[in-house]
Amino acid sequence: MTVRIGYAAGAFDLFHVGHLNILRQAKANCDVLVAGVVSDEMLRATKGIEPFVPTAERVEIVKSITYVDQVHVETTPSKLDAWSEVGFTHFFKGDDWRGTEKGLRLEREFRAVGVEVVYFPYTVHTSSTALRLALDAVIDRQRRA
Numbered sequence: 001m002t003v004r005i006g007y008a009a010g011a012f013d014l015f016h017v018g019h020l021n022i023l024r025q026a027k028a029n030c031d032v033l034v035a036g037v038v039s040d041e042m043l044r045a046t047k048g049i050e051p052f053v054p055t056a057e058r059v060e061i062v063k064s065i066t067y068v069d070q071v072h073v074e075t076t077p078s079k080l081d082a083w084s085e086v087g088f089t090h091f092f093k094g095d096d097w098r099g100t101e102k103g104l105r106l107e108r109e110f111r112a113v114g115v116e117v118v119y120f121p122y123t124v125h126t127s128s129t130a131l132r133l134a135l136d137a138v139i140d141r142q143r144r145a
Contacts, residue, residue: 006030007088011038012058013051025120026092027067034070034086035062046077094122
């Protein structure tokens with residue numbers, strides 16, 4: 001029997017139920033779940049985002065989730081780099097990526113190395129982007145007061 005090693009990556013900044021949902025669903029579909037936590041430097045470089053919670057603290061939060069067996073800190077923007085370091089067989093992503101240019105490119109790259117991309121329903125009612133915007137608005141109001 002082949003061991004299914006799953007990989008679910010994210011910033012996991014402002015941890016919310018959508019993050020928990022993807023980790024729960026990922027663990028239900030693999031034997032070992034590795035959560036990829038995108039480093040502060042990579043968030044700044046690839047998304048232009050300043051994380052509210054530093055990498056080391058996000059790692060501790062994610063490491064404490066029951067469904068997570070291991071944590072890998074991503075220090076390059078390439079998911080193939082993460083694959084070569086971790087050796088996962090399945091890559092889990094929210095279905096908001098399905099059919100997008102990014103998602104299709106990811107599928108092609110992983111197909112070439114034998115990794116299956118599995119999509120899970122995206123938790124629409126909450127997102128880190130919405131939380132970030134709300135926090136930014138509060139911080140902005142406090143600065144003006």
